[in-house]
Amino acid sequence: MTSDRHVVSIGLSAAIVAVADENPDVLIVKSGSDALPFGPFDPIAHRTLESGLRTWVGEQTYLELGYVEQLYTFGDRGRHTFKPGEGPRVVSVGYLALTRPTGEPKAPDTIWRSWYRYFPWEDWRTARPAVIADAIVPALQAFETAADAPALAEARRDRARLCFGLDGLAWDEEKVLERYELLYEAGLVAESARDGRTPADHAVRLGEPMMFDHRRILATAIARLRGKMKYRPVVFELMPASFTLLELQRTVEAISGVRLHKQNFRRLVEDQGLVEGTGKMSALTRGRPAELFRFRREVLRERPAPGVRLAPRRVV
């Protein structure tokens, strides 16, 4: 049934995320270009893919992973650098893992980096990122014009509008992967030329590139986390045992990339029973001291889909 021509090897990659100082950090291995921690799956040693991942991530990064979620399995030829003849084809399984901030990583050549370094157009917390109007919109317009059929041009135009919220359409913070794939197809990220998809003479190189298809995996991870957060209390995997409501809000904002309405956020989070006051006060604030809250685990037993639905603030 399974002859030799069918064998592949499986690579496991993890987007390991922590939020520190209001930045959504991802663990990066510096090996030439930036890479996600990754390693081969050993079918003899490990019963499941996830246990394989946990093991070598532990060995390689000295991190104990808490929350782990499988994202997607990528098998595209041409988006992985292993050349034909160098052994079996690699199929990569991407994972999202959450952890609390740890300070400097203990493993060599490993650092925490804000994911907005790789996706500068995704951070709308202070303002609409300038790169959108300055570089993305004109480049996508050129991509539209370069289409060899009117229907294709229109389709490209529609994609651009929906992905980047043009012509008054709303910005959808969950469309991270759609945006990256559009930029990839339009030849606006370095990986696109590297994979031979577009000529190497393009001028626009948006965001920091990553090794193999790791930026695509990271885009998938961000999108999944932004969505999941709204109906599962996963943010608390990133928080310390007690925190102020503003700290919680800043964490949600760091991930979603948008600012929220403070009073409504508080109402939401309390009415849903996601947190409970500890009675203690935070000492480290500037204004009026805030109460420290903790995650109410019981919410998992009460509500079918408890999460931090976003209550965005009007754009000022």
Next chain:
Amino acid sequence: MTSDRHVVSIGLSAAIVAVADENPDVLIVKSGSDALPFGPFDPIAHRTLESGLRTWVGEQTYLELGYVEQLYTFGDRGRHTFKPGEGPRVVSVGYLALTRPTGEPKAPDTIWRSWYRYFPWEDWRTARPAVIADAIVPALQAFETAADAPALAEARRDRARLCFGLDGLAWDEEKVLERYELLYEAGLVAESARDGRTPADHAVRLGEPMMFDHRRILATAIARLRGKMKYRPVVFELMPASFTLLELQRTVEAISGVRLHKQNFRRLVEDQGLVEGTGKMSALTRGRPAELFRFRREVLRERPAPGVRLAPRRVV
């Protein structure tokens, strides 16, 4: 980097779904026990996993797949029947595919079957399925009692409550996989004993079993479709070019397994701009003739997340 001990072979399985006569049918291959169409991924012939899937599904079932979505990659040892020594370990990638009803399948040993045959507890359209009160609740109670620690017993109790909507909790039609996994762990499905997870002398064998981990893949497919339908117009992949609003509603109900409030469903679907009237009337109804509608493709360019959010009917 990738030595021989790391090679595996990849199996692709597809839950191919069509709705006919108000039944959510899935394409089944009869080969001993019921199986999903599956085949090995050939890394030499195919550029992507999805193109590999489309090719051999086309060859094996004579179906042209329209909508295809990757579900999950399972690598568990012990949930796949291939024994050690029989070649490389198989990692299976599950897919969901949607198609319009085709009548009898053309491929040999292939039939359409309602998915509720495998998940009888998931069909709440006429009433709460009797199997829940008759078999599931008592068996899960026994499973709770059999726990060797009070904390474990309580955790099992909570899972049962949340999964099956006990003690007045709401039924969440999306928790299909959670329910199946709970029944699997509790030894209440045939696969559990087959995999050696539970003693073979258990009396309860809920639903029709499937080969390998195919029932788990199907559970994942149902859950994904039930969720996705609410924010993406995927139902229309299952509908003919024109249809009455009741036909559309019956399709949504077949998938979700719950009855909807007719007037509110109509309001939702029209206000969202998901459909538009064709001006023609349906001839095949019993009561007052209904207008025929068609899917408004433009909705994809207008709304960020158009879908059929469920407006459930009060349980009578």
Next chain:
DNA sequence: CCATTAATACTCATTATGAGTATATATGTA
């Protein structure tokens, strides 16, 4: 003392949702 910063408590309009009622238009049959 007061400007600044943040926390927390309320208010209010608008929209979305759930559950109907009312009426219209077919078919089949007494």
Next chain:
DNA sequence: TACATATATACTCATAATGAGTATTAATGG
């Protein structure tokens, strides 16, 4: 023909959820 039955479609109405504030309180640093 009249009416029972089955749908389709149009409206209504109360309640809940959401978005956008205003108002008040409590700290710190000159």
